[in-house]
Amino acid sequence: MTALLEMRHITKTFPGVKALDDVSLAVAEGEIHAICGENGAGKSTLMKVLSGVYPAGSYDGEIVYAGETVHFTGIRDSEERGIIIIHQELALVPLLTIAENIFLGNERASRGVIDWPETFRQTEGLLAKVGLRETPGTRVESLGVGKQQLVEIAKALSKNVRLLILDEPTAALSESDSQALLDLLLELKAQGVTSIIISHKLNEVRRVADSVTVIRDGATISTLDAREGGLTEDRIVRDMVGRDMAHRYPARQRRAGDTVFDLRNWSVWHPEHADRQMIRDLSMTVRAGEVVGIAGLMGSGRTELAMSIFGRSYGRRISGEVRMHGRPVDVSTVDRAISAGLAYVTEDRKTLGLILEDTIRRNTVLANLGAVSQRGVIEEGRETEVAEGYRRMLNIRTPSVFQKVVNLSGGNQQKVVLAKWLFTEPDLLILDEPTRGIDVGAKYEIYSIINDLSAAGKAVILISSEMPELLGMCDCIHVMNEGRFVGELAAEAASQEAIMSMIVRE
Amino acid sequence: MDLEQTSGHPQGIGIGAYVARHIREYGLLFALIAIMLFFQVVTGGVLLKPVNITNLFLQNSYIIIMALGMLLVIVGGHIDLSVGSVMGFIGALAAVMIVSWGLPVIVAVAICLVTGMAIGGIQGYFVAYWKIPSFIVTLAGMLVFRGLSLWLLAGQSIGPFPRSFQALSTGFIPDLFGLGRPNALALAVGVVAVLLILWMGLRGRARNARYGIEDEPWGLFLLRNAIVAAALLFVTWKLAWFRGLPNVLLSMVVLTVIYVFVTERTTLGRRVYAVGGNAKAAKLSGIRTERLTFLTFVNMGLLAALAGLVFAARLNTATPKAGFAVELDVIAAVFIGGASMAGGSGKIVGAVVGAFIMGVMNNGMSILGIGIDYQQVIKGLVLLAAVFFDVYNKNKEA
Known part of the structure; x- marks a missing residue:
């Protein structure tokens, strides 16, 4: 031929x-x-x-x-x-x-x-x-x-x-x-x-x-x-x-505490097509210090799940219950979800995560302006100190926090998004494709930050399309397909082949 | 050639380079001064006579008042085409209540301001919660309130107003020190204002130094403040030789200071910029974007009502033509002042200076007896030039 x-x-x-x-x-x-x-x-x-x-x-x-x-x-x-x-x-x-x-x-x-x-x-x-x-x-x-x-x-x-x-x-x-x-x-x-x-x-x-x-x-x-x-x-x-999975991930200690986040019977319908159910009666828990991964293809409902939990930012006819530390909480708007201790690092940092034309300082405090202001008046000194603190802590490479974020590299932009959410002092962090489009070195830094957070007792949900990343970072991995979990793998038992088979055979 | 050489210098940033980087801010100030000097010369010194300076403030006060609200609307990513009609409508409403019905001035003013907020609220409701483009909602508002003011006035002018109402605009603050001419209060206010501006500028520099923020070079700081101080002292000196400080000037200054504070120092202001900069990101950061958009329109309605009262008070009559096409002057002022059509950027001071540029041109060309036809052409070209300058600089940056 x-x-x-x-x-x-x-x-x-x-x-x-x-x-x-x-x-x-x-x-x-x-x-x-x-x-x-x-x-x-x-x-x-x-x-x-x-x-x-x-x-x-x-x-x-x-x-x-x-x-x-x-x-x-x-x-x-x-x-x-x-x-x-x-x-x-x-x-x-x-x-x-x-x-x-x-x-x-x-x-x-x-x-x-x-x-x-x-x-x-x-x-x-x-x-x-x-x-x-x-x-x-x-x-x-x-x-x-x-x-x-x-x-x-x-x-x-x-x-x-x-x-x-x-x-x-x-x-x-x-x-x-x-x-x-x-x-x-x-x-x-x-x-x-x-x-x-x-x-x-x-x-x-x-x-x-x-x-x-x-x-x-x-x-x-x-x-x-x-x-x-x-x-x-x-x-x-x-x-x-492939086979090579050399040391691309920092070592982490697994030490899970009490249950922080408890999602029960969560169902979500498509915002426009009323007959399409995007999330089907889904339940999950995340404990303090635990990193739980969600694997799945694009369109499997991972982002829709995260956004529907975070202030009903996606979908219609949402039903189910969210509990934090065992108590039911109200997550019906974004500000309520934030006060309930949730934070969501969006998949697309440029259109959903950052105000590109604003400075690092302004982006850092945006989700928690109350903490740098008194009676609605912003204390610029404190604001700058906060931004400086996160710049050093997360090693954001920039001449000053007064730079516009549009001028930063992808990895540093992602750190600014992380800084914004860390400043809200959440108990549960949902990270949606946190390393998409950033280089290997910056990825390693982001992984180290995730490990530090879980070591500090935060509960973390990591959504990712990169399976090595899930295997390297998570304590357990849920495999998602068409709005439901089709499998759960403990970190030790998981392999890329196992995940991929679950995805492709469904 | 020169440019290449200076930019090649290794040490700290020079005055030229700093100005080049902040060309928009300095350009605006420079343009205002240049335009004033130009008209001062071609009008043979009439522009800066005490009586004309007083007039400049009285004539432009309503534009400046509305530019404050329009800046917030535009920063939030919207536009309000109805402000001219709303302004005319409120003037008519005031005239009917005060002149025809004999309501007390204070009551009528309060009703008018609340009505303005309600009008803004209705338009904001459709824009914020139903996501109807503000252009359409306020275009409808523009037609509706133009029609309603015609109906209220039955096509006639209504006036005159009682003295207490006229004082809103044409009144002057009495000289507490009783010198008469020159008006000592006016002079004192001028000096205090200059000292205040200097003190705040120095404090800002100290703060910037503490956090290592790059600041204006000293020479430029001194030069800029010297120009502003000289202008302020000059204006208050001239005002002092006429009838002192107009009431409306005071309310304009107070409002401007309040809005600068709100936009630059409060969480409320910060959130408006965030919504205009990236509404989705702002929403996912817990900001109630709809409510905020609604509030910017309520605020716009309030300021349009205030402008309507000031305008009616100055003319001492409410006419069906009041406020006609004024929205365009207000919007032009905000864009000349450097706001971006896409939302998220723009400054109150810029909008005020933009309004003054329009005002001085209006006034200067009227003194020269230039017909309304040419005036429109020239104003249009200035708007286009200002925005082109913006875009040109942005492209050069990229």
């Missing part, structure tokens, strides 16, 4: 990080090729290199497509050659109709005047191909995620796709929608369309893929043949997680 696409020795460097290090990928004509890897392994970066989002010249290496070396400088270039990517976050305009979305930017028109009968006729043909029974005039917002996915694929077909790339296509789909989508992929394959599918769900990979490439830490680990059915999920998992 001839190769439709060959990416040879691709290396892509961002300031301070090597995202891809000599990655090679070969996709044969007419096959379905799966790419597997942990979050942050470099899968999306590789696809952005391929589609020209990172233009030729910004990376090293060579791309050979349909027999010739190509230099794409933008998405338009790669689309012209029939390479179409469908991202995890769908790129449809909700208020436009199916037909309008499919031909957006590619309108059936002459001299700027749209030929609607032709548009509708072609749309009907495409919808029949992908097996979507809707009229072309239906607004996209009225469709479910599964059907929207099909519209995306119809849109790709309208552009004469030759190589279809799907990034986590079934992550947000129900079981039956996922099956339908996979069937469609097989059917397209029969019609000669080559596909690349990025997926965490190994059972799906095994079902449709002809070959699998595993990427870890920006490097190709293996390319496996999946056709003969001899490929096991365990084999893929082993390549995905």
Whole structure:
């Protein structure tokens, strides 16, 4: 079989990080090729290199497509050659109709005047191909995620796709929608369309893929043949997680005290889709000095759980009970949750955690202004002392606390967020992806801070997509999927393989 | 070439570099002085005559009063287009109550202020709790209250007001020392104000030094304060030779001081900036963002009502045209003063200086007999230039 696409020795460097290090990928004509890897392994970066989002010249290496070396400088270039990517976050305009979305930017028109009968006729043909029974005039917002996915694929077909790339296509789909989508992929394959599918769900990979490439830490680990059915999920998992887990985590003493946080029968519904339950009757406890991890894929409900507990910042029809130190507490607004002793370090520090244009000092005291003021008047001296204290304690690298946080590096910004929440003197700290996007050295410092906190008797919940981090930091790990815990592992018993199997087999 | 050489010097930051970094603040002050000098020359000295300085304050007081509230609204990430109409409506309401119904002045004033707060509250309710864009809510308010003041006045002007009401605006503080001319109280106030500003400036420097905050170089500090002091003494000296301190000047100064304090020193002010800077982060930090937005609109309504009373008192009549298009002057003043359209930044002092820049231009061009047509064009260009200057500097930084 001839190769439709060959990416040879691709290396892509961002300031301070090597995202891809000599990655090679070969996709044969007419096959379905799966790419597997942990979050942050470099899968999306590789696809952005391929589609020209990172233009030729910004990376090293060579791309050979349909027999010739190509230099794409933008998405338009790669689309012209029939390479179409469908991202995890769908790129449809909700208020436009199916037909309008499919031909957006590619309108059936002459001299700027749209030929609607032709548009509708072609749309009907495409919808029949992908097996979507809707009229072309239906607004996209009225469709479910599964059907929207099909519209995306119809849109790709309208552009004469030759190589279809799907990034986590079934992550947000129900079981039956996922099956339908996979069937469609097989059917397209029969019609000669080559596909690349990025997926965490190994059972799906095994079902449709002809070959699998595993990427870890920006490097190709293996390319496996999946056709003969001899490929096991365990084999893929082993390549995905690797073996080296050297001393990336500071040693911690495990010493759990009394129960601090006790969550009972917590249920949360989606804020817009009233029939979607995001958290299902979930219970958990965290003891003083304990670090409890929550593993799971994006969309499994981890952030939704944290935010719904923290002042009902997410969701509707929230029910259940929160107890702190054995007493029921009111967490119905953020300020009440804070006074109950909760703190939540958000996943996205730039849009949810910090006021970027403000100084370190102002950000540090923001959640506890009462402690640096008297009768509503801020005592600037005390405010500065507080900020200085945390700057030294957390080793925030900055000329002064009067710097704007926008000028700090990711790791130092995260320390400012931590400082803000430590200053509220919480009993329970919920950390949502606390080391996302920060370099290795700063990660180690954040881990040390977490250990110090738990040594000081704080209860900590650590939400993370990086399994080594959970294994290195937590006393026990809950595995979350579709709004409930599907497994719990004690630190000693846990392994990446065990967690990954629980996630991917669900 | 020069710039490259100075920035190459290794030791502490020079005056030039410091000014370059804080170009916006100094630029604003410099612009006000330049505009005043310009009009002083081209009007042949009329601009800074005692009677005209007094007029400057009387004419612009209502803009400055509303700019204080508008700054908070804009810092909070919103806008209020209704203030001109609300101001006119309150003036009309006062006229009906005092002139037509004969209510006591004090009662009518109290009702007017409460009405203003209620109007702000209604608009704030829709903006804060229903998340309707403030542009739309206050555009509706602008139409509604313009209509209501026409209805209240039945298309006529109502006046005159009793003396006690006029004193709100055109009254003067009696000279406690009884010299007459020059007015000793005015002079004393000027001197005390200068000493106070100097003392506070020095205290701030001492505090900055204690925490190792980089401060204005000494030379610049002295120069800036010398200019401010000279201007203050000059103005009070001139006022002293006319009729002394206008009541409205006093209320303006007191209000400005209060709002500077609230915005810079209180938790309330800090929270407004936080909400404007990043509403989601503020909310997740336990700040009740909706209530705060609501309160900034209540406050705006109160100040618009006060401005309406001051304006009616100065004209000594309530007219259906009062407050027409004034919201644009107020908003322009706040943006000239350096506030950001995106919210989260801007200073009270900036807004006041911005209002003065607009005021001096209005006054100067009127003295010159420049038609209202050209005046509008020039004011528009100044607004655009000021904001362009902001954006230009920000881009250069990045």
